[in-house]
Amino acid sequence: MALSPVLPVVTLDVAEDAAPLARALQAGGLRAVEITLRTPAALEAIRIIRAETPDLAVGAGTVLDAAQLDRAIDAGATFALAPGATADLLTAARRAQIPFIPGVATASEIMRGLELGLTHFKFFPAEQLGGAAGLKSLGAPLPGATFCPTGGITPESAPAYLRLANVACVGGSWIAPADLIRAHRWAEIEALAAAAARLAG
Ligand code: 3PG
Numbered sequence: 001m002a003l004s005p006v007l008p009v010v011t012l013d014v015a016e017d018a019a020p021l022a023r024a025l026q027a028g029g030l031r032a033v034e035i036t037l038r039t040p041a042a043l044e045a046i047r048i049i050r051a052e053t054p055d056l057a058v059g060a061g062t063v064l065d066a067a068q069l070d071r072a073i074d075a076g077a078t079f080a081l082a083p084g085a086t087a088d089l090l091t092a093a094r095r096a097q098i099p100f101i102p103g104v105a106t107a108s109e110i111m112r113g114l115e116l117g118l119t120h121f122k123f124f125p126a127e128q129l130g131g132a133a134g135l136k137s138l139g140a141p142l143p144g145a146t147f148c149p150t151g152g153i154t155p156e157s158a159p160a161y162l163r164l165a166n167v168a169c170v171g172g173s174w175i176a177p178a179d180l181i182r183a184h185r186w187a188e189i190e191a192l193a194a195a196a197a198r199l200a201g
Pocket residue numbers: 009036061062124150151152153171172173174
C-alpha cells in the first residue's frame with residue numbers, strides 16, 4: 001500500500017493484454033497493480049506480469065476463498081485483496097506468505113481484523129459508504145487501522161481520501177478502464193497512470 005498513492009484495479013478478459021498493460025502502468029510511474037480474479041484470464045495475467053515486469057508488484061483482487069488465494073499465490077501474486085473476509089479466508093491468509101488486505105465496511109469488521117493482528121484494510125465500497133468523510137469518522141476510534149479505500153473513487157475524489165492520516169493509498173479502475181484495454185490504447189493508460197502517480201492529498 002505504500003508503493004504508490006493509487007492502486008490500479010484491473011479486470012482483464014485477455015491474458016495477452018497483461019504485458020503491455022503492465023508496461024504502460026510502470027511507464028506512468030505506478031509500482032503496483034491489482035488483477036481481479038473475476039475473469040478466466042486473471043491467473044495467467046498475473047503469471048505474465050510477474051515474469052515480464054518483475055519490478056511491478058502484482059497482486060490478486062476479488063479473492064473470495066482460500067482456494068483462490070492458493071491459486072493466486074501459485075500464479076505469482078505478491079499480495080492479495082478481497083472485498084470482504086470469511087473465517088476460512090482469514091485463516092488461509094494468516095498461513096500465506098504474502099500480505100492480505102481484507103475488505104471492511106463496518107467498525108465491527110475492522111475490530112475483528114485488529115483482534116487477529118491485521119492492521120491494513122480495504123474500505124469497500126468507499127464512495128457508497130460515505131466517501132472520505134465516512135472513512136474519517138469510521139477510522140477515528142480505530143487508530144490502529146490503515147486503509148486502501150476502493151469503489152467508485154475518481155481522480156477528483158481521490159485527494160480527499162489521501163489527505164486522511166489513516167489512508168495509505170486508494171484503489172480504482174479508472175486508470176485502466178476496460179474499453180481502453182480492449183482497444184489497446186496503452187499510451188492513454190500510461191497517461192492516466194502518470195496522473196494517478198502524481199495524486200496526493
Ligand atoms: C474493486 O474491486 O476494488 C472495485 O471494483 C474497484 O472499484 P471501481 O471500479 O469503482 O474503481
